[in-house]
Amino acid sequence: MSSLLLGSTACGSNGGGITEGPPAEPEPYLGLAVPENGFQLRSIGAEIGPGEEREYCEIAQMPGAPTDEYYVSSLELANGTSSHHLGVAIALSGTQAAVELAALGVGNRIECPGPGLAFGEGIELIATIQQPYGTSALPSGVARKHHGGDFVVFDYHYANTGVVPIKARSAVNFHLIEPARVEHLAGGFGLNDVTIDIPPGATASVTGECHFGTDMLVSALTRHTHKWGTEFSVWHSGGARSGEHIWTSLDWQHETEFTFSEPALVRAGEGFRYRCTYANDTTRRLRFGTNVTDEMCMLYGPAWPAHAGEALGETYCNVSWVDPSGIGHPANEAGGFPKPNASEIAVCGALGPVLDSCGSCICNSCATPSLKCAQDPDCLPLLACFIGCTDLGCTQACHALIRRHSSGAGLFMAAGECVRVECPGCLPAAP
Numbered sequence: 246m247s248s249l250l251l252g253s254t255a256c257g258s259n260g261g262g263i264t265e266g267p268p269a270e271p272e273p274y275l276g277l278a279v280p281e282n283g284f285q286l287r288s289i290g291a292e293i294g295p296g297e298e299r300e301y302c303e304i305a306q307m308p309g310a311p312t313d314e315y316y317v318s319s320l321e322l323a324n325g326t327s328s329h330h331l332g333v334a335i336a337l338s339g340t341q342a343a344v345e346l347a348a349l350g351v352g353n354r355i356e357c358p359g360p361g362l363a364f365g366e367g368i369e370l371i372a373t374i375q376q377p378y379g380t381s382a383l384p385s386g387v388a389r390k391h392h393g394g395d396f397v398v399f400d401y402h403y404a405n406t407g408v409v410p411i412k413a414r415s416a417v418n419f420h421l422i423e424p425a426r427v428e429h430l431a432g433g434f435g436l437n438d439v440t441i442d443i444p445p446g447a448t449a450s451v452t453g454e455c456h457f458g459t460d461m462l463v464s465a466l467t468r469h470t471h472k473w474g475t476e477f478s479v480w481h482s483g484g485a486r487s488g489e490h491i492w493t494s495l496d497w498q499h500e501t502e503f504t505f506s507e508p509a510l511v512r513a514g515e516g517f518r519y520r521c522t523y524a525n526d527t528t529r530r531l532r533f534g535t536n537v538t539d540e541m542c543m544l545y546g547p548a549w550p551a552h553a554g555e556a557l558g559e560t561y562c563n564v565s566w567v568d569p570s571g572i573g574h575p576a577n578e579a580g581g582f583p584k585p586n587a588s589e590i591a592v593c594g595a596l597g598p599v600l601d602s603c604g605s606c607i608c609n610s611c612a613t614p615s616l617k618c619a620q621d622p623d624c625l626p627l628l629a630c631f632i633g634c635t636d637l638g639c640t641q642a643c644h645a646l647i648r649r650h651s652s653g654a655g656l657f658m659a660a661g662e663c664v665r666v667e668c669p670g671c672l673p674a675a676p
Contacts, residue, residue, distance in 0.1 A: 275323035276378055280418050283317075284308060288399040288415040289352055293327070295409060298537060300329075300402040300648075302363050303354035303415075304346050309393025311338070316427050317389045319382035320372045321418040324401060326411055329537050330469075332373040332400035333417050334360040335391060340367020346396040358535035358647045358654065360398040361561075363640075368398070369433060370545065372417070373469065375498050383547055384464050384508060386428035391419075404537050434463070434560035435545035436517065439655035439662075440573050443473075443531040443540070448524045451542055453564030453573030454482045456516035460551035461560070462508040466517075469543035470497045473531055476522040479503070479544060483515035491517075510551055518572075519544045533655030535647060565659040566614070576662040585612035592616060603664075603671030610667035614660040623653030628660070 279285045288303045307315065324331040336342040342364040349355065357363035361370065371389060372381040383389070403413045438453040468477045478493040492503040511517075521542035525531045531540045542564075550557055564573040566582045576582060585593070585608070593608035593616055607615055618624035627650055630643040647654060664671050 275325060275414060275416050277321055277323045277416050277418050280321075280420050282422075283418060283420045285416060285418050286397060286399075288401060288413075289354075290325075290401075290412055290414040291354065292410050293403045293405040293413050295405055295407055298402075298404040298648075299413070300357060300359075300400070300535065301354045301413070302357035302360050303399040303401070304349050304351050305397040305399060306351045307391055307393050307395040307397060311392050311394045313393035314424070315391045315393070315419065316422050316424055317391060317419050318387070318422045319380060319420045321378070321380050321420070322372055322374045323378050323416045324374065325377070325403075325414040327403050327405050327407070328377060328413070328415075329402040329404055330373060330375045330400075331402075331415050332360065332370055332398075334368050334370045334398040334400060336364065336396040336398065337367045337369060338392065338395065341365050342367035343396055346398070351396075355644065356648065357400065357644055358651070360400050362535075362647075362654075363644060364398070370435065371433065373467065375469070375501060381502075381547075383431055386426065387431050387464065387547070387549060388422055388427045388429075389432075389547075390427075390430050402537075429462070429549045431464075431547045431549045432557050432560065433545060434461075434548045434557075436519065436543065436562055436564065438519075438521065438542035438564040438573055439533045439658045440564060440567055441521070441523070441531065441533040441540050441542055441655060443523045443525040445525060445528050445530060448475075448522065450476075450520050450522040451564075451567075451573060452518065452520040452571060453542070454516060454518035454578075455562040455564065455575055456483050456514055456578065457511060457560055458513055458558045459555060460510065460512050461548045461557055462551050463511055463546055463548045464505055464508045465546045466492060466503045466544060467546050468494050468497070468501050469541055469545070470521055470523075471537060471540050472497060473523045473525055473527075473540055474521055474542070475524050477519070479517055479519045481511075481515065482518040484512055487515075488518075511548075512551075517544060530652075532652045533658075534651035535654060536651040539651050539654075563658055563662050565662040576666040581666060582611060582614060582663045584610065589613055589616055603668050606668035606671060607664055611660060611663035614656070614663050618653070618656045618660045621653055621656050623650040624656040624660075625653070626650050627653055627657040631657075 401415045474497045479491045481489045494500040562575040589612040593612035
C-alpha cells in the first residue's frame with residue numbers, strides 16, 4: 246500500500262525529474278491540477294462512517310533518491326467533503342520521527358492527535374488548511390529544501406455529520422523552483438497555547454508569548470483555532486517594537502493568514518505575543534484538545550535565519566503556564582513554572598510510584614501541574630498510559646486514549662513541559 250505520486254518536471258539538483266508513478270490524469274484531483282514544475286502527492290485516505298470523527302496521520306514519501314534536492318516555493322493543499330483540517334508535515338532526516346515513520350511504512354496510517362504529538366522530534370509542519378482548498382507561498386527567492394525519500398505526513402481530520410459514509414481524501418502540490426533562484430532556505434516557527442479553559446457560556450481569552458534565540462526573518466503568520474475562536478490578535482514581544490500590533494483576525498476559517506509587506510526581522514530575544522478569544526456557547530468547559538469539540542490556540546509560519554551561515558535554533562514552544570498578570574509562557578521563560586508549596590510537594594510525594602523513579606525532582610519542581618493532571622478525569626488516563634512508554638508500539642496504543650480523553654491533553658502537555666525543562670531525562674513519552 247502506498248500513497249499516490251503524480252508529477253511532471255521537477256526543478257532540483259541531480260536531475261530531479263520525476264520518472265516514476267502513474268501518468269498525470271487529465272482531470273484535477275480535489276481541484277488540484279498536477280504542477281508543471283513539481284509533483285503531486287495524494288493520500289490513500291479512509292472511509293469515515295456516519296457520526297464518526299477521525300484524525301489520521303498517513304505516511305507518504307518524496308519521490309527520488311536522497312541525493313535529489315527539491316526547492317519548494319509554494320504548496321497547494323486540498324481536502325474532501327466534511328474535512329475539519331489538513332496539515333502536511335515533513336520528517337527531518339535522521340530524527341526520531343523519520344525512524345518511526347520508516348517503521349510504519351509508506352501508505353500506512355494511524356489515528357493520531359497531530360504529527361508533532363504522534364511522532365515527536367523531527368516533525369516540521371509546512372502547511373495547513375481549514376477549508377477544502379488553500380495555498381502557502383514563500384516570498385521570491387525563498388524556498389524550503391527537501392530531499393528524495395523524505396517522509397511526508399498527511400494529517401487529515403474529518404467529522405462526518407451525515408447519514409452515509411464519506412471518503413476522507415487529501416492531496417498536496419509541491420511547486421518547485423531552480424536552485425539558482427534560491428537565496429534563503431526556510432524553516433518554520435510555531436506557538437501553541439495549551440492553557441485554554443473557558444467556562445460554559447463564557448466569552449474569555451488566553452494570551453501567551455514566546456521568544457526566539459536567533460535573529461530570523463518571518464514572512465507570514467497563520468492562526469489555528471476551532472469554531473469557538475472569535476478574535477485572534479498578534480503583537481511583537483520584546484525589543485524596540487514590543488507591544489506593537491501586527492494583525493487581528495475575526496474568522497477562524499476564512500481569515501487565517503497574514504502576510505507581511507516585507508519579511509519582518511525578529512531579533513534574538515524577541516518574539517510574538519498573541520491572544521485567542523472564545524465564545525463558549527456550550528454547557529461544558531472548553532479546553533485545549535485535538536477533537537472538534539475542543540479548542541486550540543496556535544500561531545505559526547515560515548521563517549529563516551537573518552544571517553548567512555546561521556541556523557534557526559529552537560523555534561517551537563508550548564505556552565504551558567500563566568503568570569499572575571494573565572500572560573502565558575513556555576516552561577523555559579519568565580522564570581518557569583512557579584515552585585510548588587510544601588503541601589503540594591507532600592501530596593505529590595505520596596504518589597511516588599505513579600511518578601516513577603524521577604519522583605523527587607518532579608515533586609519538588611513540577612508538583613503543581615502534575616497534581617492538576619493527576620486529579621483530572623481526562624488527564625489522569627493519559628498520565629497513567631504514557632508514563633513508562635519508551636517505544637513506538639506503546640505510544641501508539643496510548644494514542645487511542647487521546648480521542649476519548651482529548652480535553653485532558655493540555656493539562657498533560659503542561660505537566661510534561663515542566664518536567665522536560667526542570668527534570669531532563671524524566672519525561673514520559675509525549676502523546
